[in-house]
Amino acid sequence: METLTIGEMAARSGVAASALRYYEREGLLHAARTGGNQRRYERADLRRIAFIKIAQQVGISLDEIREALAELPENRTPTKADWSRLSSHWRHRLEERIAVMVRLRDQLTGCIGCGCLSLQRCTLINPRDRLAARGTGPQMIINPPAPE
Amino acid sequence: METLTIGEMAARSGVAASALRYYEREGLLHAARTGGNQRRYERADLRRIAFIKIAQQVGISLDEIREALAELPENRTPTKADWSRLSSHWRHRLEERIAVMVRLRDQLTGCIGCGCLSLQRCTLINPRDRLAARGTGPQMIINPPAPE
DNA sequence: CCTTGAATTGAAGTTAACTTCAACTTGCAG
DNA sequence: CTGCAAGTTGAAGTTAACTTCAATTCAAGG
Structure with missing residues (x-):
């Protein structure tokens, strides 16, 4: 066959x-x-x-x-090499998604409990909105406080 | 207001x-x-x-x-307590999804490279299929080798 | 050959999660 | 008061990712 x-x-x-x-x-x-x-x-x-x-x-x-x-x-x-190249490309997407989810997991409860889920402020909910995210409140899930 | x-x-x-x-x-x-x-x-x-x-x-x-x-x-x-209860419920879903994705990330390249992506065998692709997963080949992503 | 279970195609249907539209009705600033 | 932006409804449209259907053709065992 x-x-x-x-x-x-x-x-x-x-x-x-x-x-x-x-x-x-x-x-x-x-x-x-x-x-x-x-x-x-x-x-x-x-x-x-x-x-x-x-x-x-x-x-x-x-x-x-x-x-x-x-x-x-x-x-x-x-070939295996072709697939590996492609896979490692996806690895980055995976890394990103995992990072977001881990921070989400670590912060979700506290985030809701503390009132940070105010939508205007929480970067978890407004990942793209850098302006809104700036300085107003807890912005930890998507853009963790460390870099920049 | x-x-x-x-x-x-x-x-x-x-x-x-x-x-x-x-x-x-x-x-x-x-x-x-x-x-x-x-x-x-x-x-x-x-x-x-x-x-x-x-x-x-x-x-x-x-x-x-x-x-x-x-x-x-x-x-x-x-109340905050109500939300916390709900959130921690979701935490479990998150944990699961994260675990799957982490194993996926760790194994994807090797998995494809080594030929384990044979669909019949790789538990990554057939998470539900315990029968197919048993013994035939690498079955590491969704059901890691550790338990049972 | 012939039968019968698979394949083929284009078109239409399905589900989730919304959006858009038409035809009004509300509510507040001036 | 009045004007007009903002709100309301039901119905229909949209997109992704398929599935189902009908009508018809293939292919392979006996």
Whole structure:
């Protein structure tokens, strides 16, 4: 068995066949076709799907995932090195998200308890709003007090 | 100024007025009405909205948030203690999500690099699938090797 | 061959979480 | 008073990420 049908891919990846077709329409996946126009996947595509699933679990949109996958070589099967490069790229996103969540975890209770959840002030809620965040009150979750 | 209009709430919370109305329809928020049927909010509602925003950032659905908020007293303004209780409840969710993401961060590159992203085996991708996870290959992200 | 379980397509439906619209009604500054 | 920004409602529209459907074609075992 050299290639896999869409049904086999669905079974092995846990992603519905309809979703695989959707991913193809969206440009995240590409499959060769048989003479009769049926999709035939290579085993390497399972890894691609794995990556998509992981990224989604981390809360990344298909749009962004497509962009990331676009960095993989098109002409050859991606190597471990290719995947590693891509993965370490995601590591940064993960680091960021983790950092936010850790600070959130550490501060949430106190933050609400102390009244800092005043929306105007708490950077947890207004991560982008640097002006509002400045000086007015506790601004610890997203922008911890340390740097700058 | 004792109460706030929906426009003021929107400005102060960063949540659009249409969203506040939507939250009310969905039972996450409740506002008193003037004689002319306009909404009037109390300052305490800003905290409620803050909680909604935080929970959403953590990836919790409005459905779940509504359930959580249902645990707050209806007859009186929630106290710090009420909020703290609720927050520490979320702490657990946060802990879980953080734990998953940390293991993900620590293993992703190696996982993809080593070929463990075979979908059948990697628990990172099949967190629920204890059968598939058993014994076949590296199963480290979601269910770390330690317990059991 | 033939049957039958998989595949194919385009189009339409689904869910969450909102936003936008149209057609009014309120409420406060002057 | 009055004008007009701000508020109200129900209904319909939007986006992401899929699923479902109908009509039809493939492919592989017997």
